[in-house]
Structures are given as C-alpha cells and as structure tokens.
Amino acid sequence: MLSYSSFMTAAAVALLMPCHAQNCAGAPDLPNIPGVSRLPGLGGLSRHVGGILWPYRKQELPERQWLQGQQGILSPFDAELHNVLLNLRQRLFQLEGALALNGKITKVGEKIFASNGKEVNFSSALESCEETGGALATPMNEEENKAIMSIVKQYNRYAYLGIKESDTAGQFEYMNGKPLNYTNWQQYEPNGKGTEKCVEMYTDGNWKDRKCNLYRLSICEY
Template structure:
C-alpha cells in the first residue's frame, strides 16, 4: 500500500509537468512534431537545422499549424488534485502507523519489512514478495539485520534471506548478483560446500547456509 501511494504521487507529478516539458519551437514544415531550429545555438557553436529549403530559398511544403498544449491544469482542478494528494498521504501515514503499532510491518531506514506468516521454499517466498512489488528481506547492515530478526523472533521461525551462493563455492551474493558486503554467519558457517545454496536467519539473528527446498518464513522488504 505504501508503494502504491508513491505511484500515485509520481503519476500526479507527471500529469502536472507534461505540458511544461514540451519544446517551445515551431515545427519543421512537412514534419509535424519536430522542432524547427535556426542559426547557431549555444552548444559549442554547432550549427542547427534551419528548416528544409529549395534552391530558391523558400520553405518546402505548406506551413503546418503547431501543436500546442494547455499551460497546466485549471486552478480549480489543480487545487482539488492537491487536496486529494494531501488527504491520501495523510490516510496512508495513519495506516502505516497502525500497522507498525500492531507489529504487522517494521520500518528500518528507507525499507519497510513485512511477513505474511507463511512457511514456504525459497522460490515460493521470493515469488510471493515480488508479486507484492517487493523482494526477500536482505540485511545490508546490523540495523537491518536486527529489524528482520524482530520478525523472525515474533513468528519463532527461521526465515530465508535474499542471498544465494554464487558459482564459486562459499561466495554468497545478493539477488542482483553483487557480492554481499555485510554478513552475520553463525559460528563455523557457511559449511554447505555447494550443497546448501540459500541462506536462512536463526531467531538470534545469525545466518546459516541451507538448502533452498525447505519451508522457511517469508519476510519481504519494500
């Protein structure tokens, strides 16, 4: 739901800005929508097109009417849209506060963490998070690791993390393929020797490499 509000705000901003982004030049005759430029511009003295001309110097083709765009929204509609966005942000903020209070979600830095309480294999957990427009929880530092651990302890179940073993044995990477830059391995871990390619978090926050086909708690980040 929080991610959805971001889409709404971005869409509204794009709606208000679209008309102002159009070029303020007349179109090249015969080629509607392409700006007609003349003379030398300020880009390091490069000569720009001055339109297509015949040998006589007259412009080729009849002049075309330039397409124009209204300069923004009417004041009444602009004000109403602003009120709707402010109200939406307020309602979403209150909803987020309720979810945090009931421990349905956890905030850490720019991330929001949540779990549906389901225990599934790695592939299913990842698919569930991606379907919700997120990904598997991936701790990038101690603060994020503690936040994920809070959810793991709440459900008292181990959870898969968004980390997998790469092609080289013992080299673990994030889901985007980059090597991990923060780890919290349990003593003597990882020790799977390419037989345990996924990573789970214990209820104490430590990590263990594990097979990917076991049932573990789904924890997503957004």
C-alpha cells in the same frame, strides 16, 4: 513494531496532503483515462486491491508520462506539486504491500519489513514478496538485521533471506548479483560448498547457508 492502525493513520495523512496540493490555484487537471478510477480530491489514478482503492505504483502511473510531456506547460511550482503527489503515492503503495500480508510489521530507516507467518520454500518466498510489491528481506546492516530478527523471534521460525550463492561455491551475493556489503554468518558458516545455495536467519540473528527447498518463514521488505 508498528500496528495496523498506525499504518492506516500514515496512509490517511499521505492521502490528505496531496489533496491540498491539487486544490492550489493553477494546478491543472490530469487527463481522463478510460477504465481507471480517480481518488477523490487527488485527480490521480487508482485501482481496487483487496476491496480497497489504492494508487498505482510509480511505473504504472499513466499520468507520470503525461506529466513528463507537460514540462513546457506547467510552472516549476505546479510540476513540483505533482511530483510530491506521485512520491506520496509510491510510499502509500509500500504500506499497501505490507498491510496485504496481514502479519508482523516493523520499520527501520526507509525500509518496512513484514511477514504473514507462512512457511514456504525459497522460490515461493520470492514470489509472494514480489506479488505484494516488495522483495525478500535482505539485511544491509546490523540495524536491519535486528529488525528482521525481531520478526523471526516472534514467530520462532527460521527465515529465508534475499541472498543466494554465486557461481563460485561458498561465495554469496544479493539477488541482483552484487557482492554482500554486510554479513552475519554463524561460526563456521557458510559451509555447504555449493550444495546449500540459499541463506536462512536463525532466531539469534545469525545466518547459515541452507538448501532452497526447505520450508522457512517468508519475510518481505518494502
């Protein structure tokens, strides 16, 4: 499990690295945008979240559109430095989402899983994860399943997964409608036959189809 201090250290490193990039000779200043703060030394855009100054998401960065319009002006080296900055900001925003939950956090591969320990129904779990910039935890392989299970075991609560029943009773899919490429069903599951459209994880990591109006642990991924 990664501690709060570990994430703050990672965040600090992510912020410091672009500072050097922006101080490189020939790197142009980004345009001034009214009502938007700048991160000191970064020339970038930011906003206040929970009393902390954080960078915008990739899709929210006006400077990304500005950069795309400057390809004929910037040298390839300058453009690469700006792209590195934007990618680091996106990673930092992932950390922000996880830290905002102020609960259990674990990392596997490129994913960060986090929970605030609250138990809510399926729709509320989806909403709470989206509000912090993430998605409901969805294991894509055994390693990710074990990472989610570690949080489930710590809270000793079953958790909803980002999986739903398709239009065909008894067949399940990801939230985007794509078929599952990994499953860990408990024996004789799923067995709801159209009456249990959500999926929960037990403390042993196995899955079971369940109704969506139950209160289960909410675990998000970033």
